[in-house]
Structure formats: C-alpha cells, structure tokens
Amino acid sequence: MNSPPRCDDILKxxxxxxxxxxxxxxxTVDTNLYPAAGAYYWLMQEKLPTHPGSKKWDSLxxxxxxxxxxxxxxxxxxTSADSRGKVCPSSWTAHPADASVGTTSCDEYAMxxxxxSGGFPGGPNQVGDGKECAQLFTDKITSTDFGLLxxxxxxxxxxxxxxxxxxxxxxxxxxxTAFKKxxxxxxxxxxxxxxxxxxxxxxxxxxxxxTCAWRKVG
Numbered sequence: 773m774n775s776p777p778r779c780d781d782i783l784k785x786x787x788x789x790x791x792x793x794x795x796x797x798x799x800t801v802d803t804n805l806y807p808a809a810g811a812y813y814w815l816m817q818e819k820l821p822t823h824p825g826s827k828k829w830d831s832l833x834x835x836x837x838x839x840x841x842x843x844x845x846x847x848x849x850x851t852s853a854d855s856r857g858k859v860c861p862s863s864w865t866a867h868p869a870d871a872s873v874g875t876t877s878c879d880e881y882a883m884x885x886x887x888x889s890g891g892f893p894g895g896p897n898q899v900g901d902g903k904e905c906a907q908l909f910t911d912k913i914t915s916t917d918f919g920l921l922x923x924x925x926x927x928x929x930x931x932x933x934x935x936x937x938x939x940x941x942x943x944x945x946x947x948x949t950a951f952k953k954x955x956x957x958x959x960x961x962x963x964x965x966x967x968x969x970x971x972x973x974x975x976x977x978x979x980x981x982x983t984c985a986w987r988k989v990g
Contacts, residue, residue, distance in 0.1 A: 782839050783957050791960045796832060796967055799954050803973025807986045808910045809879065809942050809950035811920055814971040816881040816938040818980035819931070820906070822896065824882040825969035834887035835956060837963030842893060850893065852884035858891030859884070859902040859939055866941040867909035867923045876910060876941035878902075883951065887964060890937030897936035906931035909941035 781788035803810035816824065823829035842850040860878035869876060882888035882897065890899040899905060907923035908931070920940065922930030961967065977984035 780960065780962065782837075782962060783960060786957050789960055793965075797959050798827060798968040798970050799951070800970040800972060801950050802953075803971055803986065804988055804990070806946040806950040807973060808918065808920070809946040810971040810973050811986060812879065812908065812910075812938065812940050812942060813881055813950075813969060814974040814977070815908075815920060815980055816906070817969070817971070819933045820936070820938065821934060822888070822936070824886075824888045824897070825967075827968040827970065828975075832966035832968060833882055834964045834966055835961040836885050836887060836889070836892065837956070837961060837965065840963040852889075855889040855891030856880065856884035859889065859899070859905060859937060861902065864902065864939075867911075867925065869909060869941065870912035872912050873910055873918065873943060875944045877944045877947045879940050879942040879947040880905065881938040881940075885951075885954075885956075890939075899936055902937075902939050904935065905937040905939040906933065906935040907939055910943060 775793050777790040778793050779790040801810045801813060817826035823831040825831065825833040836852060838849060840849050844850050844854045859880040864878045866876045880889065884891060887895045888897050889895060890897050890902065890905055892898060903926050907926055908920050909923045910918060911921050913919040924930055972989045973986045974984065976987055
C-alpha cells in the first residue's frame with residue numbers, strides 16, 4: 773500500500789507543498805555536454821560495491837537536506853561543503869594530463885550532496901581520507917579520443933573496486949555544471965529522500981568490464 777502525501781514548509785525558497793514519498797525521481801546528466809563526468813558517474817555506478825544512484829542496480833542515493841540532524845564542528849547542519857572537504861581537501865592535486873583536456877578539478881562520487889558521499893559522517897560509505905576512494909583522471913588517449921584512466925600515484929595497481937567512493941580529476945567545467953540542473957526544491961527533497969542518477973550516453977554499455985565508448989543521445 774502506498775504511503776500518503778507528505779507536506780512540508782521546510783524548504784524556504786518555495787511555497788509549502790506536498791509530494792508522494794513513494795515516487796523516487798531520476799536526475800539525468802546531460803552526457804552530450806558532460807561526457808567525461810557522465811562516464812565517471814556511470815563507471816562508479818557499475819564498479820563500486822553499492823552501485824550508488826544506479827537505477828539498473830536499484831540503488832538509491834539519499835539527499836543531504838537542509839533539515840539533516842547531523843552537525844559539523846561549528847554546531848551547524850552538515851552540508852555538501854563539509855563532505856566535499858573530507859574527500860576533496862585543498863591538499864588534493866590533479867594528475868597531469870594532456871593540455872587539450874583543460875583544467876581539471878576534484879570530483880567525488882557519490883556526490884557530496886548525498887548521505888552516500890565518502891565524506892558524510894556515519895554514512896554507509898564514510899572514509900577517513902579521500903585517498904581511500906577509487907582514484908581516476910581524465911586524459912587524451914588517442915589523437916581524437918579522451919578517456920578515464922587509473923591514477924596510480926596512491927594505489928599503485930589502480931582501483932580494486934572494493935572502494936566505497938570515487939575521486940577523479942574531471943574537466944573543471946563538467947565537474948561544476950554536470951549537476952547544476954539538480955533542483956532539490958522542485959522535487960521537494962528533504963534529508964534522506966532517495967533519487968537515482970541516469971547517464972544516458974553510457975547506458976547502452978553492457979557492463980564496465982570491457983571498454984565502452986560514449987554515444988550521443990538524441
């Protein structure tokens with residue numbers, strides 16, 4: 773039996789409203805515009821043990837809402853910036869890459885705005901340091917193609933795929949904008965509400981065991 777509508781006035785940027793809690797929305801990454809970011813998220817969904825955010829694996833992400841009871845060191849509600857600081861601290865340095873890749877920055881998956889982030893205290897994927905995540909970077913691999921490669925500066929043999937999270941050097945624009953259209957207030961997401969992430973440019977791939985190329989969608 774489905775649960776009744778849930779109504780709230782917690783989200784201050786919009787009027788009070790209601791949702792059907794049993795409905796779990798899906799955020800679709802524009803993999804035409806953000807292929808490196810989409811490839812990374814898809815790979816993490818396939819290879820990490822918990823398949824975070826994958827609809828194929830029925831593995832929801834849990835939103836880190838403004839009403840979270842978890843507090844930071846200042847006694848304020850824990851935010852995505854707090855989680856990001858654990859996985860992608862200022863001490864992180866990007867792996868060298870071809871100049872054609874452009875400037876890259878640290879991108880974590882599952883995202884800092886979820887309970888599944890490696891930086892979220894008490895979360896299912898909490899790590900003590902971002903170095904414990906699977907380490908990757910974007911680089912040019914042929915004269916025309918780009919790909920994701922293992923960053924072996926920390927883990928000499930690359931990811932074991934037993935890691936709880938991912939940390940990758942992704943082109944800065946893609947890192948900053950791939951989730952820009954995620955609008956939690958439109959979905960009325962509160963703390964711990966579930967949602968999926970879709971990466972359509974890679975969902976034709978049977979698995980992540982073999983190399984799979986990006987496809988333009990639409």
